[in-house]
Each structure stands twice: as structure tokens, then as C-alpha cells.
Amino acid sequence: MIQRRNKTLIAAIIMACISGGMLFPAYGAERPAESYTRMHRESSSSTVTVEETHEKSNRTTTHSDISVQTPSASGMGAVLFPYMAKNKLPAPVQSLRKTVRSEYNVNYEQGVLALYKENGKWGLLGTDGAVLLPASYKKLSYAGQGVFLSVKGNKTAYIDKTGTAVTLPVSENESGGSVFFQEKGRYGIRDANGIVVSEPVYKEILTPFSEGIAFVRDENGRKIAIDRSGKELFAVPYDRIFPYHDGLAEYQRKINHFNWGLLAGALVGSAVNRGYYGGEIEPLTYDGVKRGYIDRTGRIVIDSRLDEVYPMTAWGTFVKDKGLLAFIGRDGKYIIEPGRYEVGPGMMDDWNGMVSLKDKESGGLGVFSLSDGRQILPFQYEKVDFLGADRMFLQRGNQCFLVNQETGQVVHYWQETVKIVPYLAEPYAWCQIGKKYEIIDAEGKTVYTAPEGGIKVVSSFRHGVSAVKSGDVWGIMNSKGEWLIRPQYKEIEIL
Template sequence: MNQSQSQLYITLMNKYIYTLSLIFIALQSFGQNKIEGNYNANYKLFETTDSTYHIDFFKNGVARIYQSGYIGLMDSTGLVLIQPKYDQIYDFEGDVAKVSLHRKIGLIDRFGNELIEPFAYEIEDFIDGFAKCKINYLETKIIDTQGNFINEFAYDYISAMNNGRFTFIRENNFGLLTPQGKELVVIENYDRNVYGDLVHYAHYGAGLVLDNADYCNLFEFNDGRAVTFDMVKGSIKFGCIDSNANIVVPIIFDRIEPFENGFAVVKQKNLWGVIDKNGKIILSCTYESVKVIDANHFIISKNEKYGIVNRNGDTLLPMNYESIKMIPDNNFIVAKNNRFGVINENEEILLKIDYPYLKYLFDGMFITNNGEKWGVVNYSGKKILSFNHDGIMQLNDSTGIASVHKSDFSLNTGVPRYVYNGEYFTFDATGRLMNKNSPFSKTIEMVGDNHNSAHVIRMGHNTFVPFSGFEKRSINEAVASDKYNFVQQLENGFKIVGVKKETPNNYNIQLLTLQLPSYTKGIINANGEFVVPMRYDEIIYNSVEDSESFFQMVQCAPRNLFTVTLDGFQGVINLKNEIVIPIEYDLIKFCSGIISLTKLTEGELIDGYQEDNYQIGIADMNGRIIIPLEERSYGDDPLDAWISDEERGNK
């Protein structure tokens, strides 16, 4: 081998050794960023013996991991995409997720890359790849999913994207903003003196609205049209623009309501009519009110009597009724002499006009009342449910829920409230589906005394029911099975289940002893097998600290940790029934990445009253105490200091 060959050989060997060293370093690094274990596809959990992290449920291929009060991210192979370093990682919106640290918000992608470090006061949800980003309380920018601002301007007000445009205010200029950052100015140099303080807007939360009446929002698109305004012969008039800021409805109207089904209600000289998307008059402005039902039905009124006309102005129902509401099959709930009934387009009576209230439910059934309680009737007037129910609501397209009162007590609060306890069951068009009732409890606001029939009617049929409003639910999700008295659906097929105790809980509220239903609870998997035995007095799912001063968010606690109550004390368990936090605390609150722990101790007597002292500390999601419990005054919570402390990672 000659000298040149030797030199080449040495060079190649050096490169080979260097490459091997890089591979070794990479493998070593990879090993340090991988959690050993296996992904359980049935439970969407990563099973590992590594107790360094707490690993949450998987969603869309990733899971949050918790360590020492911080949150990171991993994939289902065990690869740590982001080492725990954030206070919170929000759910992914497409390929990006918001993250927070020390009350600032940033962005990451699915590979764990930090697109933009936490800096913003708030980043709202992404719509079509863009989100409003509040730099501070007064200034807003638009950010894309790559963490880039679409232009250099900060705006006084900006709306969410609508019809491919944002509405903006900047330095008294109003207009539309394209996703590319181009401003389409509609009103330039708005002068409050000229327009008489027509436009009111707020920096945070409120929209850009017309005067103090209930007008629609300016430049907010409906059916591709948005309202604009101008001064015409000394009077303020309104028209519409398209998404390129071109005037497509002339600025001649005193008011324009949002477009719906291709039509908008307009006002001229204190009377109402209807126009199409090009400003063509469909119904002349000759009515006291007009409501668009669909493309060929308009409810009109004169002299406080209502009727229906079509788009040609032909009368379908004469103006003989006190109110009209369209329901399926082109039928109408109408009112005469404060009584309600149902008619068709031929004005034939389908349900006699003799009810104090009617609301269409489903499958030809109506909610009504007898002045004291709620019931359900069908088109023939047959009672599907008798008038002895406190609440009735729709559960899904073919099932409803009805409730009955059991007990209640007033709460001693500034706002009138009381706790309502009842039982509910499901029904369909044939009547009651199950003989068994399911108990529930609910706090009702703006009622300060005991339950009575006046409350039932005045507050409506949706008040005294177990759910807050119409949500499509399966019967299994909403109603306890025959085997259990209590069922709560969790993620990944798990359920909290319970059976009634023979001896109910006793509560002494202002010397009134109440007996409320109490349960022994456990957790079962999708196969009905117990993963947490039925031994706890209470199991609370996804308990979160929902205070805006901490996180401005709700997505906080791991979905696979649970606060449990036993013999009056609280602790935390996981799905293996392993105790994460001992059951010895008076109050436990989940926050993002951390758990607040409170113990009450007796203090000194003051003016004859025994004062409580509070010991408050913080643990991580593995149960390790990271801020020891110390005596603190009420409200002196270490959570606020923890979230604000930018040096805590170095301690």
C-alpha cells in the first residue's frame, strides 16, 4: 500500500468511526427518550413498569405524560415526543396543539416541534387553519398553524374567520381581512361624531355591533353576505357586501337582519319586508314583522296577528293567530286566545287549540302542561305521559326523559339557589320504556325557596331534568342499567357504576335534616369487569380547577386518574386501583399537571366560633409532594405562585 492509498484508507476509517459514533449517540439518545412498554389498543393505554411518568389515555395517536408538575407528549410506540416541560398541552387541532407555560400560550406540532414558544395572552381555537392570537388585553393578531402571523399589524378588534374573512378594526378603519393578510377597508376613518356613536365594540369578547339595540353584527357573513352602512342624505342606511367588500345589496335600508336560506328581513319606514341575496324585493316592506322559515314560507304580522305567505306574497295562512311556529311535515303550532294547538297548511285542525303550552318533541308528540306539571300528548290528544312530571326533555331523535321531584333544600347564597333531587326515566312514542327510575341531583339558580308547581311551569320543562339541555345521547349513556343504580360513561368504554346504600347520606342544612341518595361506587371496563372494586362512597371523573386566573382552560386533569371519597376523606386512584394520593385529605383539586391538597385542622376559638386552619400543598400526578403542606389562610393557594414561578424548573 503506497502513501496515498494509506492516507485514503485512514480518511475512510476516520469517517466510518465518526459515522458509527453518531449512530451510537443517536441510539443512546433514542433510548433515553423512549418509555419501555406496550400499547394496549383495547384500553388506549400504554402499559409500562416505568414509574417516572404518569401516562394519560391516548387520543389520535398521542398521550400526555406528566412528570414533576410538567406535561409532555408521547406516541404509542413509547417514543417521548416532548419531554415534560409545559404547564398544559391542549388537545390537538389538526396537526397543531396549543401549549402553556407561566400563563403564556404557544404552539407545537405532532412531532413535538415547538412552532412558537409560549408568548401570547391567549390563542383561540383554529378555524380553517387560522386563530386569533391576543398579544395582550388590547391587541390581537392572526396566527396560522405554522406559528406565523399573517401580517405585521395588531388589531383593536378582530373576529373569528367567517366566509374566509376576518372582520377587523384598526385605527378607526373597519373592514375585512384575508387569510393572506390583505386588508379590504370598508369604512375608512370612522368618525363617531358623524355617525352618532353608531358602532360599539369591545376589545375582549364582544362583537362589532350596531348601536344599543339587538342588531346583527357588522361584516359578519351569513349566506355570503355581511351588513355594512353609510350616511345617505343625512341618515344612516344599511346594505350588504360580499367577501371581496363589493356592495351587492344597495345601502338603502333602515335595518337588515342576517341572511338565512338566501333571504334577509329588511326594514324601511318602520315596516318590514324580505330581500334576496342580490337585494331584490321579495316581500315589500308593508308588515309589522316578518320571519323567514324557509325559501317559501314567511311568517308575517299586522295588528299583532300572525299569518304565513309564500315568496310570491300568496297567503298560506291568514293573519288570524297570536303566534305561529312551523314544525315537521309543514304543520304549525298556532295560538288563539292564549291557547295552543296544531294546524296544517290548509288550516285544518290536527290538535285542538286548547292547550296552555305546546312544544314539538319528536315522532308526532308534544310537551304541554296543565298549569302545574308537564306531560306529553300526541296528535290525537292521547296522553303519552300524564301531567305529573317536573321536567321533560329530548334525549335523542326517538327518546325523551321525564323527571319527578323527590326532595329539595335552599342554599344560603347571595344568588337564590336550591338543590333539587329527583328521579328520571326514558320514554318514546309508545310511552315509558323502563319501570326503573334513576336518581339525580341538580342545583337550580334563581329559586330560593322550596319546590312548588309555580316553579315547574315558570322555569320551563327543561329545568328540572338531569341534563342541562338537548344533547343527543344513547340510552346506555343516560340511564342506569338494571344491574346498577348509577352509571357514568367515561372514555374508552370505562364506566363508573354504583348501587344504592341502604342508609342514605344525611345532611343537616339550616337545621333541616335531609336524606339524599348515596351509593357505593366502582369502575368497570367495556367488558363489564371491575377494574376498581365497588368500595368508594364517591368517584369523581376528570375533576379540574377551572379558574381563569390559573389557566384559562378546562382540559386539565388526566382522564385516567380519579378523586375518590371514603369515610369523608378524599384521595386519588388510577384504573388499577393503585392509590396515587392517600385517602386522607379534606379537599383535592386537579389542575394542569399538578394536584392541590388541602387538610383542615382545628384552630383557635374566636368570638365563640371554632376557626378552621388550612394546610395546603401540591403534588404531581405520581403523588410526589412538590410543595409541602403548610398552614395557610383561606385563599392563600400555592397554585397561583406555582404557575407564575418561572424559576421553578431549576429548583
């Protein structure tokens, strides 16, 4: 939650509501099926001003020598861009994929399929469709590692699938076994064996250990970084500081005024982009936070004094300064040089390293590579959606194209406007044509057509099933169009 000065108390309360919505999503938002974009963002939980710089790389990026085929009216088989090798992914992207893959099946393997809401309360459904945990919780959300954060009455607790209170596991890789302890109002450090390695001298713990480094306030009140032995590494003279993730730590600095325009944008974004996708898809928007990033030596990699710095991704982050948008890598070097662009409506594929940008002059959308900054599709499209499963959706006028991102080949073509809900990690997706809903495979072929008017809202497939709203209630349907659970619940979220 973003903390503001007292004079912006009202703004802080509103932002608190927004943060609460992120923790316990507003599942009730209704809308027709829409296309969303996969974006895995690093989360931060705590937070920062100094002289800051980012470097300009020696890489030269040109956007005028694009060698691609433009789909003809037939569309099928056209090759839009060459294969993008995936054996040169940066370490943070490899780490991202490993984390997502290891977490994806945790609940399913333990027999848990979905959250459901009935009579204003939340519970859990099993993979066989039966009630696993009765709906008795005011709020219930997945916290990771098979653990759920629950609110029942006035009590908040972590629970497992049976409703038993548990402790959220802490990764040994993050803490290295080092923990802080308190004695007489000061904090010290114990190692994994419980041996004191640093006497209690710290006034405040700003972050726990992550990647071997923690941030504390020392006996003199200075904010510093320390290693697991308590050795001072460097000063962090920032308003807020967050733990390290893949070699970078976010810091923030306070701003003395509140931008109601940005708040309005955040509210709209939250309402429009909220979906039943387990947190895997998030809007790519600037949230108004004055942030920057430091590396493990304390060197400022991205400057918080730039006009806008977006949240960090596995590839890097967008920055805007003096009206120009650029993408800077995690090493502080430009990948996409500053230009008169706008970020496409949330269109970033953090999995394969692609992003959609809008040209301010023409208004068209194009696609850039986040690995080398090369423009791989021209500014000729009205819509660009990254769908997961190595699939991308393009729209130009009434022409819609489903593209294989590995080969750049158009695998399916529609001579009418369609909307596709992302595949994510599954080989099936919902396609909406007018009021008609179809289930299509990865080649765009129809495998099931729903009776017109029978379906109002759908979610992406997970574990071979999708949450489907019919009338005023939700059920769960498999990829063949068969009901696993007939519509009967107020809300459903596939885990």
C-alpha cells in the first residue's frame, strides 16, 4: 500500500482501497469476453532519492528497415516475422518461467480447482467438481505454495485446502536462513542454526533478507544495506525501499502533490483489466509512483527523477521523459531508444519478450522485440494481443489474424471482427464473434460452438476447464463444451 503525507489522507484511503482490490480481487466485475495480455510483474512489499543515471548502450536501433510480409486478404500462411530464438533468454526471464511453471499445477495436484462464491461467502471446489471447502469466508485469495489468505469474521489467517491454519512458507533461497530477532527494542541477526551473528543494534528493519541483502535503519538512524553477517554494504537514502528480485531493488521517493488524473486512470484500469486469470495477466500502465531501481552494489540503474518509470519486468522497464518513451534493460542500457510512442493498451508479452507500441503520429500499433529493440511488425494494426501458448492476435480493419509467434506464420484468418480470450498455457481458447462463443484450438479451428445467447462471460482455460457465466450464475466447462459444474454459483475463479 502506498503511503502518503497526512495532507493527502483521502487519497491514501482511496489508494488503500485499490491495494485491497489487488489482494482480494473484485470478482464481481462483469464484461464481455475480452483479449488480455500476459505480463508477469515483480511484486514489491515495502520502499524511496539520490543522483541517478542510466547508460545508453552501443546498440543502434532502427525502425525503418522492417522486412516482413503484410497479410493479404487470404492471410493464411503469410510469414510476418522470422523465428525468435528462445535459447538466449536473460536469467530473470528463465527464473520467471521456472517460478510460473512450478506454481501452475500446485493446487491442481492437491485436488483444488477453483474458488467459488455462494451467499456472499467464499469457499473451494475440488478437481472433481465437488465442494472441497464450504463457502464460509468473507474473503479468500491464493497466496502461493498451496496456501490461501482468508478473512472470516474479524480474523485474517493463512489456511490450507482443508481450512486448517498454516504458516506461509519462506524460501530459503531468499533469506539464506538468516532472520532478525528483537531484544530491548533493537534488532539483531541469527543464522539458520540460531547462532547470533550480529548483536541487536538496528533501530528498524526496512526489508527482510532477499538475495543475501536486507535494508535496515542503523543505530544512528541511517538507512543502509547489510549482508547476512550484518556488514554495512552501502547507504540507501530513499523514502521507501523494497527487497531485491533478480538483482534489482526498487526504491521510491515521495511526491508532494497527488495527481487525481493518475488516480482516475488507476481506477479505470482496475475495473477494465480485472479478470479471472490468477494474477498472471496485469495491465501495463503507469501508476504514478516515482520509482527507480538500484543494483546489488547500490548503483542507481534507473533514475526515479525521470518523468515516469513503469514497474520492472523480467526484461526491463519502460520510462518516459520529456514526452519520449523508451525501454531500458535491467542493466540500465536502452533496448528501445526514446521515441514518440505510447505503450499499447497493456500489450506486453513478458514470456517471449515482445511489446506492442502505438505510434503517436499514425495511431497504428506495431510490435518490438525486448531482447534487442528491433521493430518486428510495422505500425499497421488496430489491435495487438499476446495470447500465451506462443500465439498472437492482430486486427486491421475487419481482418483478424492468429499468428504463431515462433514461426511468425498466420495460422488462422477471419474476415470479420473477433475477440479471443488468452490461451495462457492451454491449447484451447474462447473466441467471440458477435454474440456467439466458440472454443478454438491453437490453430484457430472451432471445436465447440455454444448456443447463441447462452453464455455471457468466459475465462481463459486452466487445467482444461474454463469458468463460464450463463444467466446470472457461473459454472465450469471443459474444452469440449461439456459442463463439469453446471451454472449455480455467484462467482468462480479457476486456480
